[in-house]
Amino acid sequence: DAGVIQSPRHEVTEMGQEVTLRCKPISGHNSLFWYRQTMMRGLELLIYFNNNVPIDDSGMPEDRFSAKMPNASFSTLKIQPSEPRDSAVYFCASTPGQMNTEAFFGQGTRLTVV
């Protein structure tokens, strides 16, 4: 398996634009997580899905952020409209399931909003 795949690796956008980050979890994994990493706040959990259903989105900063998981092999994190303070590295991770919760991370998307 190629591991968790995220795209794009880097994104530079202007303030006010819509940004969509994509994630393909490891095949067969049941849970998917979106994290944001900044110098000030470290690694923060934004949202996680179990069997494609959002379980906890309490970490989503505000209504400008939304996440979907239309099927077991794909998830998106959307920011609309983007702001400079959204600049960070966004990671996606997946785990096999409840009996084995070892998490595997993608390489991240570095987002810069200017």
Add this chain to the structure above:
Amino acid sequence: GIQVEQSPPDLILQEGANSTLRCNFSDSVNNLQWFHQNPWGQLINLFYIPSGTKQNGRLSATTVATERYSLLYISSSQTTDSGVYFCAVDNYGQNFVFGPGTRLSVLP
């Protein structure tokens, strides 16, 4: 929610030295992992160790779940060990929380 602390926050070693990194957590957990974030930002799984002891080459880890701590041992450190080491815990599916990390610099 569960709190995760790591110590020391920063560590500078000479190549060849040994070190111990510590992770304390405030509640019972069903999963604990150690990650290494390399200078390119990639998060690399080191150990999945909710309890007990594991070894992988120069690295080993021990988790004492009843006392709510885990230790990561690095022996004969190399410059490629530099980066940030994170401990993360799963509080029975309620969350997967990262500690603040230990930044390790290994000097040649």
